[in-house]
Structure formats: structure tokens, C-alpha cells
Amino acid sequence: MGEAIGAVLPLAVGVSLSPIPIVAVVLMLATPRGRANGIAFVLGWVVGLAAAGTVVLLVSGGAGASEGQGPATWVDVVKLVLGVALVVLALIQWRRRPRDAADAALPAWMATIDRFTPLKSAGFGVALSAVNPKNLLITVGAAAAVAQTGTSAGGQAVALAVFVVLATVGPAVPLAIDVGLGARSAHVLTSLRTWMATHNTAIMCVLLLVIGLKLLGDGISSLSGAA
Template sequence: MGAVLGDVLGFAAAVAISPLPIIALILILATPRGRLNGVLFTVGWILGLSALGAVMLAVASPAGASAHDHPATWVGVFKLVLGLFLVLFGARLWHRRPRDPSQARLPKWMGAIDRLTPAKVLGLGLALAALNAKNAPLTIAASATIGSAGLPVGQQIASLAVFVLIATLGLLAPLGVFLLGGERAKTTLGDWKDWAAEHNVGVMAVLFLVLGLKLLGDGIGIVTS
């Protein structure tokens, strides 16, 4: 189990420092119902990661993701395809990044965050975790790695839980600052939001390129072994 956690740590860290959900949470915390909605957004995020990971594990186990404690060939092919997707997506993001970070623009939907009901905030957190094109592939890759390691079901669930916890640290940090930081929290979170908004595309591009290359290497190793 320790080896598996080492393999998925990079994916979890990449999800944790994904700037877009962090910006969304900071904007939510600045609304009149920031305390409640911030918690609901984080809960939705956790549910989204857990659900997507659980679905991938459920698919991998019956499909024979592991054979004699070695990943099945189809897992290697899957990682090759996913790795290629991440590399191409990362290259596209890098090409489209603003040359001047100060010119970066946030998605238009963020302008409506202050009008979202608690139920919609919960759904937004779930969607950004499970349906977002920048985070879902990383969760799928981590779950495929867990599912192909030949672990007992209990250890698979525990590994997924650790992944979700680490992947949520990026949201727990601003939430903790807001709940415990008092008046100074507004300035701190504002600075974090500005930095994340300016470097969102560049950060994700680098992460996708690095992790995509890792997946390609893992896939080649599985297919050729």
C-alpha cells in the first residue's frame, strides 16, 4: 500500500494546488453566507473526488486491472492514452497562457458566485472535482493506479481516502484561514486569489506536462513488461 500511495501522491498534490477551485472557494468565502457556503463547497469537492475515484475502482477491479500483482496490459494502454491527453492538453494550455499574467481573466461564471444558493454551491464543488477537465483526469489516473496494484478492497478504499484528503488540502488551507484568521484573513485570501488568477493557466500547464510524461512512462513500462 505504501508504494501505491507514493505513486498517487503526485496526482493528489496536483489536484490540491489546482488554482481554479481555490479561487472559487475564496470568492465564495467573500459572500454574505461565506462560512456555510465555503464548507458546503468543500464537502461537494470531497464527494466529487470520492465518487469519481470509487467509480474508477469499481470499473478496474472487475475488469482485471491487476494480474498476479502486476498491472494488466489494458491498464498500461489506458495510462498511455491518458498520459498523451495530459501532455497535449498541457501543451495547449501553455501555448494559450497570457504572456502578461496581469491580463489573465477569470471564467465568466465566477461573477455569479455571490448569487448561488447553498445547494448550487455544493453542486459546484462536486462538479469542479468530478467533471472539470483539469482535475478529473488526475483523479482517474490516481484511481487506475490504485486499482491496478492488486490491493485488497479495504486497502484500495484507504488509498483512495488518502488521495482525497491530500487533494483537498488546497481548499482546506483557505477555509482554515477564513475560519481562524479573523480580519487579516480577507487580505491574505485576496492576495492568494490574485496570484492564483494570474498563474492559473501556467501552473496547470506545467502540472499536466509533468504528470502526463509520468503516465506515458508508466504505460510504456506496463505494456513492454
């Protein structure tokens, strides 16, 4: 189980530091139903990550992610593919980055956050965690890495739970600040939102590149050892 948990730690951090979900929660907290919407978003985020990870674990288990005492070769191939996809995504985002930080744009749906209900906030939490291509690729990579270790079903569940908890820290931080500081949190949250929005592209490019290279390295190392 320790090996499975160790495999997901860097990937969970990558998901946790995604700027857009953090900014979304900050914006929600500034609305009349802010705290309810923020909590709903984070719960939706947890459900999305858990659902995506569980599906991959079930599929990987059924397909034999571990063969005898060792990992299945196809999982290493999946890691290579995911690694290449993440590196390509990082390069594409970097090429499309705004040349001026002042031109950094957030998704259009964020302009409608003040009209969100808790149900809609939860739906967006699920979408950003389980449907967003960047996070989905990382989650698939994490679940595949867990399945490949050959640990027991209980151990895999614990490792996935650790991944989900750590991957939720980022979006949950604004909520913790809001609860802990109350009215004094406005300035802190505004500064956080501005910084994350301004550096969104750079942060995501670094995260995607580092995680992509990690998956590539893991896949190449395992395949080379099996050759």
C-alpha cells in the same frame, strides 16, 4: 497498500494545487454566506473526487486491473492515453495563455459567486472535481494506478481516501485561513486570490505536464518490463 498510496501521492498534489477551485473558495468567503458556501463547496469537492475514484476502482476491479501477481496490460495502456491527453492539454493551455498577466481571465461563472447558495456551491464543488476534464483525467489515472497494484479492497479504499484528503488540501486552505485569522484573513486571501488568478495558466500547464509525463513514464516502464 503502501504501493497504492505511493502511486496516488503526486497525482493528489496535482489536483490539490489546481488554482480555480482555490480562487473559487476565496471568492465565496468574501460573500455574506461565505463560510457556509465555502464549506459546502469543499464537501462537494470531496464527494466528486470520491465518486469518480470509486467508479474507476469498481470498473477496474471488474475488468481485472491486476492479472495474477502482476498488473494488467490494459491499465498501462490507459496510463499512456491519460498521459498523452494531459500533455496535450498542457500544450493547448500554454498556446492559449494570455500574453499579458493583466489579461488573465477567470471563468465567467465566478462573477455570480455572490449569489450562490450552499447547495449551488456544493454542486460546483462536485462539478470542478469530478466533471472538469483536467481533474477527472488525473483522478482516473490515480484510481487506475491503485487498482493496478492488486491490493485488497480495503487497501484500495484507504489509498483512495488518502488521495481525496490530499487533493482537498488546496481548496480547504482558504477556509483554514478564514477560520484561523478571522477578520485579519481578508488581506491574506486577497493576495492569494490575485496570485493564483494571475498565474493560473502557468500553474496548470506545469501540473498537467508533470503529471502527464509521470503517467507516460509509468505506462512505458510497465509495458517495457512486460515485453
